[in-house]
Amino acid sequence: GIQVEQSPPDLILQEGANSTLRCNFSDSVNNLQWFHQNPWGQLINLFYIPSGTKQNGRLSATTVATERYSLLYISSSQTTDSGVYFCAIISSGSARQLTFGSGTQLTVLP
Amino acid sequence: DTAVSQTPKYLVTQMGNDKSIKCEQNLGHDTMYWYKQDSKKFLKIMFSYNNKELIINETVPNRFSPKSPDKAHLNLHINSLELGDSAVYFCASSQDNRGNQPQHFGDGTRLSIL
Numbered sequence: 001g002i003q004v005e006q007s008p009p010d011l012i013l014q015e016g017a018n019s020t021l022r023c024n025f026s027d028s029v030n031n032l033q034w035f036h037q038n039p040w041g042q043l044i045n046l047f048y049i050p051s052g053t054k055q056n057g058r059l060s061a062t063t064v065a066t067e068r069y070s071l072l073y074i075s076s077s078q079t080t081d082s083g084v085y086f087c088a089i090i091s092s093g094s095a096r097q098l099t100f101g102s103g104t105q106l107t108v109l110p
Numbered sequence: 111d112t113a114v115s116q117t118p119k120y121l122v123t124q125m126g127n128d129k130s131i132k133c134e135q136n137l138g139h140d141t142m143y144w145y146k147q148d149s150k151k152f153l154k155i156m157f158s159y160n161n162k163e164l165i166i167n168e169t170v171p172n173r174f175s176p177k178s179p180d181k182a183h184l185n186l187h188i189n190s191l192e193l194g195d196s197a198v199y200f201c202a203s204s205q206d207n208r209g210n211q212p213q214h215f216g217d218g219t220r221l222s223i224l
Contacts, residue, residue, distance in 0.1 A: 031211070041218050090209040096141075096208065096209035100153040
């Protein structure tokens, strides 16, 4: 099946710093989503981005489908950005369920 | 209004019991899903229904039985609960099952087996 690898697995930042999270995948995709799982366990949709670039406030994401990777940028990080960030994909040739990466645990220190 | 809502949020029960988790979406979507998140936070699909029909069943034990009375609801019934069933269960929905629309997730149900 399709492989989804996220890096880094853990990231600790000081408030105000910028960061880049990466998602590599092994097949062409129909769907790529970035989620933030907050400390209360909720999965928050950040981006639906099978290709191209999107921005939402301090967050932006870019997917280069031909090179099979996606990047999530967090600028001017805040303590409320802490949590686990997941990349999830649906490959073009597979059954229609999301395959999740193992996540990046982000901790933003005050 | 909550788009995908699950009840209960927390469920603590004894091994061997039978329990149900309910999910409802008000987005008008055709497709609904159940995912399981284990203790290491790994998320994996369990089931998917499209217009009340089962389309994905990922080698989940027979003790788990999803039921979709209509396309806005997908409930999960678990028989003879085991310690390994402790996890967070997420319901999700998408517009259709073609795989090119975003999935929207509920807040999860944390199941703890004593």
